[in-house]
Amino acid sequence: MILPIATIVQQVPLGAFLGLGLTLFIMGGVGVLIRRNPVVVFMCIELMLNSVNLILLSFARYLPSGGAGESPMNSAVSGQMMVIFVMAIAAAEVAVGLGIIMAIFRSRNEVDIDDMSLLKS
């Protein structure tokens, strides 16, 4: 019996989503701490953000859909909206961050995050 994907997803328990999100988050966090290439660090940060997104969406899925008369703050929409915000901010952040990395690379010809310990160049 082939079940539609939405049905399958619905059968996955909440704990599995949360576990995956936590795993991704820890991976991202550890990556931020141990990697010295700023580009990889950025990727790890993205990973952390996306794991949070995943958790937000999972909670949104398990919340009541929010009928008429109910506050949108308590409905699934609020979680989904938050994810949109996070993605927008992450995009902006990457744009700025990569610009900074490019500028540093131009002046120093290398980008090791441990060497960037001075506020002046």
Place this chain on the structure above:
Amino acid sequence: MEAANYQAIYWVILLPLLGALFQTLVGKAMVQRSPGLGKLVSGGVAVGTVLAGFGIGLFHHLRLINDPGSVKAATITYFDWINLAQLHIPVELRFDALSSTMVLVITGIGGLIHIYATRYMAEDKDFTRFFAYLNLFVAMMLILVLGNNLALLFVGWEGVGVCSYLLIGFWHKDLANSRAANKAFITNRIGDVGLALGMFWLVALIGGNREVLGLTDARWLSYDVLIPAASQLLSQFPHETFWISLLLFVGAMGKSAQFPLYVWLPDAMAGPTPVSALIHAATMVTSGVVLLNRVSEIIALSPAAMSIIAGVGAITALLGAIMAWGQTDIKKVLAYSTVSQLGYMFIACGVGVFYAGMFHVVTHAFFKALLFLGSGSVIYAMAHNQDMRNYGGLGKKLKITYVIMGIGYLALAGLPFAFSGFWSKEAILGPAVNDTATLPLVGGLTVGAVAGWVGFLVAFMTAFYMTRMMCLTFGGKTERWREIEPAHHDDHGHDHGHAHGHAHDDDHGHEMDPAFFMTEEEAHAAAGHDDHHHHDLDKTHEPKEVPWLMWAPLIPMAIASFGLIGVWMYGDVWKAPHPHPFEGFLHSAEVVTAKNGKVEGGSALAPRNLEDHGDDHGKEEKKEKGVDTNTLVLVSALTFAGGVGLGLALYGRRLPASEGFDLSKWNPIQKAAGKQLYLDSALSGGSSKGVMGLASAFKVFDKGVIDGLLVEGPPKVVRAVGGLLTTLQSGFVRGYAALMQIGIIALVAYFAYVVSQRGGQ
């Protein structure tokens, strides 16, 4: 007593004060413009203010004597000074026998000394400064004796201290003088602390018991309220009485140069000679006796304090006499003699004959001022050389000075009957040897009686060392300055005895702690030895009699030194019925009321109960166990004759080889006497070392606790905390990231904990 009759007495104080102002504001400019005329005018003003004060004082003195009132004391109130709810201190003067006598002494002798000083200081460039200080001193001394409360007394007390400091250090470019001034000032501070503490204690006691005493007058610091109240109250508090008396006596010790605070007085001879005569012989040093007379009713309540006073007086008298014997500086002999005579005055106070102390103050003021001024004349004639070993045979050269000083000498040595010194000394020693009021000491003798016999010993020594001084200066045929080798400027030559080269042969033997003052080298570098010397004494010197302005003022003093004057003024000490006429005058208030049999709660300032103390006025019951008058006169005559005889035998012809410039030939006792028996170096050096030790202990405390802990501690803590925090700001990006994560985890954990505690709400 009509206080209004004495209203004008404040001019006595005001005139010298205005004189001092004149000297500084006008006189200086005048002297700068035309030295001759300027010095004439400013000297005239200086003399005039003091002599005018003498005139006013004499006028009021005669009015006081002839006052028909029974209590011969007037309190003249001028204006408010301190006005509190419970305490009212007006500026008021007390004109009674004690203060009027002192006014006459201060202005009379002061005036004569001012005249002398106009000539003595004529060539000094700081002429007006000198007279400004001198006038200010006279004014302060008058405030001291005339003030009617302890606060005013203290003003005068400190005022004369300052003036003394200024005048001792008058030639301040010579470092030795500045040192002497410092020493005098610091030593006096010790006494002042005692006086201040005694006063505070008295104030606290009286102020706290005002209601018990029923004092309605808020003016209770004034003598006429304070003294009766204090003697009434303190008779119930023997301990407090003892300590208060002792503290007041410590004050008197400082000003009146009693052992062990006498050390400043010999050094004070660094000042100009008129200053030595005025301050350090005639007036300031007597202020201790004046104070004890003022508070005599309080002190007389404590036999223990009286014993200490008499004992200290005797020690001082003895030490002064011993030390005078070893001196080679003519002024130093007189300085130690003053110390010794001040000891007599305190013996008198100690055995309860306060009036005799004052009597000796008066007679001593005349003949000691005379001797000092005479020695000043000798020094002047001898090119400012003060060493008696360079004198000799001056009797023929300085005839007038010789005769005048001879009179002073006989008065001080106590030639029986003829001279005033004898009368006042007898007035002290007679009651002293018969004293029974002080504490017993040895063999049934009281402290006072022992002090009295020591006094006779000192009388012998006084005659001896004064004969020595006179013989070395005026006697003999050898004119010793003709033997002086050409002066060589070896500043450390004193040790070898070649002191000729220096006009101010100051006692370089003083071993002051160099850290306290300065090292000798610095001293000599700073001294500028040629400042006020005219020329050095050498073998070609021809001493000439001093100008008339320098001997004429001595004539009145010489006349006053004769006993006949004293007898005329005060009656025959022996034949007159008890009490002593001077006592009768000085304490007229008490005596008169006592005679009329109507003593009402103790009148103003009288001594109490003097009959208890021994006297030599022929009281029958005393005669039996005490020493009678005739014996005393005999002893006195013997001490005089013995002292003079011994002196003449030893020094009549020449300077003994054992007292020459070669100190190694001196006998050890006399050498020690010449160096103050090493007491000065022990006391001054010891105390300065002690203070240094204390200071270094405080330095440790200051460096360690104050600086180290309180001042430098907080910054150290801040720096340490900051240092700890800077390690966080390493610039290590991943470190920041780790911290952020730890923080986030902690926050989340906390929230999770809170949420779980609330059961998911």
